[in-house]
Amino acid sequence: MDRQSPIGVFDSGLGGLTVAREIMRRMPEEKIVYFGDTARVPYGSKSKATITHYSRQIVNFLKTREVKAIVVACNTASALVLDELTGEVDVPMIGVVKPGALTAVRSTKNRRIGVTGTESLVNSGVYIDFIRQLDPKIQVFQKACPLLCPLVEEGWWHDDITTEIVTRYLDDLKAEGVDTLIMGCTHYPLLRSTFRMVLGESVELINPAYETSEELSEILKKEDLTRIPDGTPLSHEFYVSDDPERFVEFATSVLKFDIGRAEKIAIENYG
Amino acid sequence: MDRQSPIGVFDSGLGGLTVAREIMRRMPEEKIVYFGDTARVPYGSKSKATITHYSRQIVNFLKTREVKAIVVACNTASALVLDELTGEVDVPMIGVVKPGALTAVRSTKNRRIGVTGTESLVNSGVYIDFIRQLDPKIQVFQKACPLLCPLVEEGWWHDDITTEIVTRYLDDLKAEGVDTLIMGCTHYPLLRSTFRMVLGESVELINPAYETSEELSEILKKEDLTRIPDGTPLSHEFYVSDDPERFVEFATSVLKFDIGRAEKIAIENYG
Numbered sequence: 001m002d003r004q005s006p007i008g009v010f011d012s013g014l015g016g017l018t019v020a021r022e023i024m025r026r027m028p029e030e031k032i033v034y035f036g037d038t039a040r041v042p043y044g045s046k047s048k049a050t051i052t053h054y055s056r057q058i059v060n061f062l063k064t065r066e067v068k069a070i071v072v073a074c075n076t077a078s079a080l081v082l083d084e085l086t087g088e089v090d091v092p093m094i095g096v097v098k099p100g101a102l103t104a105v106r107s108t109k110n111r112r113i114g115v116t117g118t119e120s121l122v123n124s125g126v127y128i129d130f131i132r133q134l135d136p137k138i139q140v141f142q143k144a145c146p147l148l149c150p151l152v153e154e155g156w157w158h159d160d161i162t163t164e165i166v167t168r169y170l171d172d173l174k175a176e177g178v179d180t181l182i183m184g185c186t187h188y189p190l191l192r193s194t195f196r197m198v199l200g201e202s203v204e205l206i207n208p209a210y211e212t213s214e215e216l217s218e219i220l221k222k223e224d225l226t227r228i229p230d231g232t233p234l235s236h237e238f239y240v241s242d243d244p245e246r247f248v249e250f251a252t253s254v255l256k257f258d259i260g261r262a263e264k265i266a267i268e269n270y271g
Numbered sequence: 272m273d274r275q276s277p278i279g280v281f282d283s284g285l286g287g288l289t290v291a292r293e294i295m296r297r298m299p300e301e302k303i304v305y306f307g308d309t310a311r312v313p314y315g316s317k318s319k320a321t322i323t324h325y326s327r328q329i330v331n332f333l334k335t336r337e338v339k340a341i342v343v344a345c346n347t348a349s350a351l352v353l354d355e356l357t358g359e360v361d362v363p364m365i366g367v368v369k370p371g372a373l374t375a376v377r378s379t380k381n382r383r384i385g386v387t388g389t390e391s392l393v394n395s396g397v398y399i400d401f402i403r404q405l406d407p408k409i410q411v412f413q414k415a416c417p418l419l420c421p422l423v424e425e426g427w428w429h430d431d432i433t434t435e436i437v438t439r440y441l442d443d444l445k446a447e448g449v450d451t452l453i454m455g456c457t458h459y460p461l462l463r464s465t466f467r468m469v470l471g472e473s474v475e476l477i478n479p480a481y482e483t484s485e486e487l488s489e490i491l492k493k494e495d496l497t498r499i500p501d502g503t504p505l506s507h508e509f510y511v512s513d514d515p516e517r518f519v520e521f522a523t524s525v526l527k528f529d530i531g532r533a534e535k536i537a538i539e540n541y542g
Contacts, residue, residue, distance in 0.1 A: 039321045040311045045424070047514035050310045150421040153316070161435055168432070243318035268539045 001068050001091065003225045006031040006237070007216070008067030010058045013041030014153065014247065015186030016073030017254040019096060019209040023071070024236075024255070026213040027220075029229045032236045033065045037267065039241035042149055044118025044185070048080045051120070055081045059089060060270040065237070067091060068225050071216060075100075075184045075208070076118050079126035092219050099215045100182050100208025101130035107204045108180040111138045114173035114203075117184030119144040127184060141176045145169045145185070152187040153250075158194070166194050180204045190254070238262035272339050272362065274496045277302040277508070278487070279338030281329045284312035285424065285518065286457030287344030288525040290367060290480040294342070295507075295526070297484040298491075300500045303507045304336045308538065310512035313420055315389025315456070319351045322391070326352045330360060331541040336508070338362060339496050342487060346371075346455045346479070347389050350397035363490050370486045371453050371479025372401035378475045379451040382409045385444035385474075388455030390415045398455060412447045416440040416456070423458040424521075429465070437465050451475045461525070509533035 009020050013036045020034050035058050037043075043051050055077050062070055070093040072078045078095025086093050104113050115127045122144040131138050147165055156162045173181065181203050183189055189207045196205065220226045236259070240247045244262035251259045280291050284307050291305050306329050308314075314322050326348050333341055341364040343349045349366025357364050375384050386398045393415040402409050418436055427433045444452065452474050454460055460478045467476065491497045507530070511518045515533035522530045 039317060045517070046310060050513045146425050147418070147421050150418050154417050161432065161439070164432055164435070242321045246316070 001223075001225060002066070003068065004227055004230070005066050005068040006033045008033050008035070008062035008065060008070040009073045010035040010055070010062065010070070011037070011074040011186060012043035012077065013038050014250045014254070015149070017251055018186050018189045018207075019071060019073035019212060021255055022209040022213040023216060026217055027226075029234075030220075030227050031234050033062065033067055033239070034236065035061060035239045035265070036247055037241050038247055039267070042118070043074060043076045044120050044149065045146065046120060048120075048124075051077055052081045052084055054267075055085060056088070057267050057270040059085055061239070061265060061267060063089070069093070069216065069220065071212065072096065073186060073209075073212075075186065076121045079121050079124040092223060094212065094215055094219065096186070096208040096212045097126050097184075098130055099211035100184065100206055101127055102134065103208065103211040104180050104182050104206045105131055105134045105138065107206060108138065110177065110179045111135070112176060112178045112180075113138055113140050114170075114176070114178035114181040115140060115142045115184050116145050116169065116173075116181065116188065118149070119146055121184055127182060141173050141178055143169055143173055148191060149185065149187045152190050157190055162191065163194050163197065166191065167198050170195070170198050174199060178203060180206060182206045182208065184208070239265050241265060241267040272494075272496060273337070274339065275498055275501070276337050276339040277304045279304050279306070279333035279336060279341040280344045281306040281326070281333065281341070282308070282345040282457060283314035283348065284309050285521045285525070286420070288522050289457050289460045289478075290342060290344035290483060292526055293480040293484040294487060297488055298497075300505075301491075301498050302505050304333065304338055304510070305507065306332060306510045306536070307518055308512050309518055310538070313389070314345060314347045315391050315420065316417065317391060319391075319395075322348055323352045323355055325538075326356060327359070328538050328541040330356055332510070332536060332538060334360070340364070340487065340491065342483065343367065344457060344480075344483075346457065347392045350392050350395040363494060365483065365486055365490065367457070367479040367483045368397050368455075369401055370482035371455065371477055372398055373405065374479065374482040375451050375453050375477045376402055376405045376409065378477060379409060381448065381450045382406070383447060383449045383451075384409055384411050385441075385447070385449035385452040386411060386413045386455050387416050387440065387444075387452065387459065389420070390417055392455055398453060412444050412449055414440055414444055419462060420456065420458045423461050428461055433462065434465050434468065437462065438469050441466070441469050445470060449474060451477060453477045453479065455479070510536050512536060512538040
């Protein structure tokens with residue numbers, strides 16, 4: 001395995017860019033190959049079988065880009081496919097759920113954690129499993145929030161209607177007195193200020209992307225895979241399964257630099 | 272072609288069931304084979320190339336069911352793929368856009384028509400083209416409403432937040448003084464009472480499904496393809512590309528009878 005190789009990062013679409021952003025901040029010397037499955041987005045309401053099938057095709061594509069590690073930058077896919085696909089690749093593969101759970105467990109003082117995410121994520125119960133493995137005495141309260149991704153993609157990041165919908169979704173978790181809330185979908189960090197407004201200052205908001213980039217950094221060090229800057233400028237690569245125009249625009253607004261171009265891939269041909 | 276064969280109806284997911292419902296009402300003697308692309312839903316934010324590719328696979332599948340006619344029960348797919356795919360099948364194929372445009376033109380008195388739908392539908396400009404072909408003096412005002420499908424699928428059919436979002440989307444069209452509004456997405460008829468509340472009684476709401484079932488009926492008569500009831504009970508068939516559970520539940524609530532079961536198809540194997 002070549003330490004100069006890129007890191008593969010994938011998501012059902014745009015949300016995983018918030019994870020790519022954290023990796024770029026934490027490890028500015030690493031090159032990223034990002035794949036967004038924009039032709040088949042979203043994954044959050046779909047079945048384990050379908051999400052596994054799609055993720056396997058993406059992993060096969062990332063292998064052709066000779067990545068040295070793979071980050072499943074999607075909570076739903078991390079929850080549903082990580083175990084199964086880990087055995088099929090010979091590079092380290094990590095998801096966002098385990099790091100998110102670990103941070104939440106470290107954060108909570110009253111042992112009451114809230115989990116938000118897509119329907120498929122919440123139904124999987126994976127956050128509950130990870131949290132209970134770490135501390136069986138913690139109580140976990142979950143809420144599926146299927147409208148939040150469409151709201152982010154509509155661009156209503158700071159909007160009264162978004163506040164109203166977030167309030168409705170979070171009311172029960174607030175009433176349960178959680179002191180820590182996992183933003184269990186990679187779109188949600190873009191609504192952080194609304195979550196903060198609705199929950200107040202006393203609830204810790206967990207963005208699993210931070211801890212994920214931390215874990216990735218440790219793994220690369222341990223495996224002797226950190227990239228050594230060679231003086232040439234880094235150029236991240238972006239791939240999508242649908243036409244790239246809208247992706248490029250969104251990516252530029254999330255990453256705060258012009259990503260230039262993204263290339264469309266016929267992803268269903270990858271197995 | 273056998274007149275006893277079924278009619279194929281397809282959509283990106285659940286919305287086309289409102290079209291199937293109209294066909295069942297208009298032609299209770301006809302058998303329907305419905306396909307919902309629930310693994311790749313929605314189409315409304317995706318490109319023409321992707322929607323054409325997916326629709327072609329579905330048409331190939333419907334051919335294996337030996338359908339005598341195909342209804343593209345999705346405004347976005349009707350707008351983007353009908354012309355291209357019509358030449359590839361040897362049975363009549365109709366979409367919902369042309370019938371919807373025709374009804375709207377007949378309805379308007381002040382020659383000001385509003386069109387609502389997905390982003391891809393609105394960007395295609397197909398409703399404008401059809402309407403202007405019928406009457407070049409009509410002015411058409413469009414509005415993409417990307418949050419309405421997620422709201423319907425979340426089940427918030429009668430909800431203050433839905434009213435607020437519909438109000439925001441329709442404000443401009445209302446200000447333009449349209450007297451006729453096309454509900455250009457098959458999900459929207461499920462929000463008819465909200466559209467009515469927001470627009471008032473003076474605006475005619477067009478559900479293209481009515482006129483589509485009318486046109487289909489005429490074509491079947493002309494081509495001598497109407498089914499002759501043979502005394503055996505009809506059993507419609509339902510197919511999906513993802514796990515059927517959620518689809519069956521939704522279909523039962525839209526169609527008002529228990530559809531029994533739906534079968535999952537590996538749709539990407541169809542070409």
